[in-house]
Each structure stands twice: as structure tokens, then as C-alpha cells.
Amino acid sequence: MSTLSRREMAVITLCLAVVCLIAGLILGITYRITEPVKQEIAAKNESVLISQMLGLSSTDNRVVEVHRFASTGDTPQFGYAHDGRWLLVDENGAVVAQETIDVTTADEITAWVSARYPTMHLVGRFFIAYQADNSVAGYVTEGVQQGFKAHIRFLVALTPDFTLRGVEVLSHEEDPGLGAEITQPLFKNQFIGLSASALEKSRVEKGPMPDANMAQVIGRTFETAPAATGDGATIYGVTGATISSRSLVEGVKKSVGHLQHRLSVLSHGEQS
């Protein structure tokens, strides 16, 4: 008999529903147990990566995480939790309020902000590295950009005078062998040594990179990068992955631009 009786259909539906419920339960429990561990590992890797990107060797350096909050609502406001201080500004950067914060971890800060400003939520963060004498050693900002498939999360490291020290991709879902090649030195090392203004004017060209440039790019470090010129640089995209390449470059440009603005807001706030 090829048609199913009502009873049989009900039994089949029930069978599938029960299987899915139990599977979901097991998955949920495993997630609850493993996710905090994964987050811890990610955070530890991140702080190691940031030190590496900034070239910090001595332990005298202090890396401070700045959390940025934004409010939804009629009057947009932005808040910065920086080094034990809270700065609230309006959309023009004018200071609205300042306070001291006595908590240090990311979760505690978020809870502190939510308690006082229910409409504000965490929208981003960046890092400022200080040397022993409290002068700035460098900046690292986190950015997100829509790639070919899903979002690309990355870190951009900059010197105090806004020359790029490097770009590292934290997570992506691009195709292996194509878009995923943006994580390889041959592509991402092209960012090293660019000044912020050169980055602004740079454009992505379809690959492949001329053979003559390849060795220099692959082995490039901040010390060996060619001197930043005033004109925009030509960044050679990954062959067959122009969209992913362009996405990362756009993302880096936006992050650097945002960082400059936010740092100026922060320093105005601290002076007033």
C-alpha cells in the first residue's frame, strides 16, 4: 500500500519530533558546557595575538580594552568605558557625562552600563597599548565586514601615528583555497607599513601579484615594509577571490577611519 493511513502519518511525525527534541536537548547541554571554555581560549589567543601584532615584548606594556556602547532611541548617545572611566558623548562628540567605573571585566562593565543606561548596548571595542611611562605604544581595533559568504572579523594594529602594523583575520567563512587565502601572508602582509592616508586612497586590483613583489610581501614585517608614500597603494587581491579581498580592504579602511574618530572623541572627553 503506497498511501499512508492517518495513524501511520501520526506515528511517523511523532517519531521524528521525539528524535529532534532529544537531539536538540543533547546539543544544548553540550553547548552550555563547551561554550565558556571556547570563549576563554579565544580571549587568551586574542591577547597573545594583540601583543604579537603590536610587537610588544616587555611586560611593562599595558593593553587596555576600550568598550564602546551606543544607545537606541531618539537621541543617539555613545559611551566609552576606558581604563576605569566612563565617558558619555552625544552624536557630535560633545561630552554629556563622565563617571568612574570600579569594575574591570567585560561582562561586569556591560552589566554596569545596562544598569545605568538600559537603552545602551555594546557595539564594539578597541585596544590601546601603553608603555611603562603611559605613552601610547599602539592601537588595535576590531572590525567586522560582510565578506563573500558570512562576516569576516579581523584585528588591525596601528602605531601611535597611525601606520598599519598588520591585519589579522579572526574568523571568516570564506571558501578554502579562494576567499580563505586572505588570511595568508601573501595577501594580508600588503597592509603592513601603509599609512592611514595611503590606506584611504588604496584600491584593490585583481590578482595575481607580480612575481617580483611576491617574495618581499611574504616575508614582510613592520621593520622591512617599504616607506609609506603619499599616494594610495595597489593591493593585489587573491586570484579568484576579488570580493573577499575587497571586503577585507573595505573593512580595514572603515575600522581605521572609525578608530581615528573615536580616539579623538576619547581624548577630547578626557581633556574636558
Next chain:
Amino acid sequence: MSTTSPSYGTLLWRGIFAENPVFRLALSLCPAVAVTTSLKNGLMMGLAVFAVQVLSSGTVAIFRRLIHDKVRIPVYTIVIALWVSVIDMVLAATAPDVYAQIGLYIKLIVAFAIIISRLEVFASKFPLVPSLADGAGMGIGFLFAMVLTGALRETIGNGTIWGIPLINTKPLLLFILPAGGFFMIGLLMAAMNAIDLARGNKLSSGGGCHG
């Protein structure tokens, strides 16, 4: 086909040689080729597949009378996907550096022909312990194939073993590439057949359950 299962020893041994998933049944060759570029990757992948196979076989064997015949394939797929996700999360939390290497391939275990074929052919028809033994045998067989292929490919293609350099050059780089993977598996298949013939056994005509 008989309804009494073979002895546990037979079940375990069968998966390693007589019905080795890679060398005899020729199942899941694509990931076998993709991941065996080094001994360590092959070992880790083999262990992950072993875990998924045993867990899936056990789960289906326990509930085999409750799974409705008409939806058995979706249910098998859900069971396999469940255990793959669990193994994926556990591996990411406990061995992050290994996970960085093979994390991409762990998710592909869902589509492995070996696992779903064992569920259909064995675990859905036999009780828990024989099914676990069958799953373990197939898992060990796959692990054995991955480790052997990975070790040979890494040694011949890269000159290293477990990352430790043995000789200074890469002798035959072809063996690290996918084409070389297929060559290596083909050569190992031929070697196993030769050993079988030498021991006086006739070559089996194909895979499947021999009861």
C-alpha cells in the same frame, strides 16, 4: 542474512581487514585523501570518525525498534549530525590547536557513507553490544587506514613524520597533493589484496554485510 550476529571478535577484526571501509569497501575516500596529508591529521580525524561511528551505532541500536521504517534515513542523519556536532564542540573546547587543523573536516563527517551504511546494514538490525562492536571495528579500520595513509604520505611526500623531519628534502611532493592521496590508497589496496592472495584467501567481490 542470519539474524544472529557474528562473534564480537569477528565484528572487530572484520572492520580492520576483511571489510576495511577505505581499502575494501572504498567508502569515504574523499575525506580520507583530503585529511591524510600528515600522520597527526590522519590520526585525529580517524579518532573523531571512530567516536562518531560508535556513538551513532550505539544510539541507533538502542532505539532500533522505535525508529519508523519509512523515516529511518532522516533519523540516521539526525543521529549522525548530533554526534558530529557534539564531537565538534568538545574538540574545539579541549584541543583548539588540533581543531584549527581539522575543524573544517569534522563537519563533513555527517556525509560519510561508512557511518550511515553501517547504521542501515547493521545497527538497525542487531542489539546494542554487537552494534557497538561492529561500529568499533569499522571505526578502528578507518583509523588504521587514515594513520597508515597519513604516515606514508607524510614520509614520502614531506620528508617528516609527526612534524619531525626525517630527511632534508621532500622526496616526492606529489604524495602530499590530492592525486598522490588516491595513488597511495590505490597502492595500499593492492598491497592488502596481495597479502590476502598470499594467505590463500580468495579476493572478496565487494562490501556489504557477510552475516
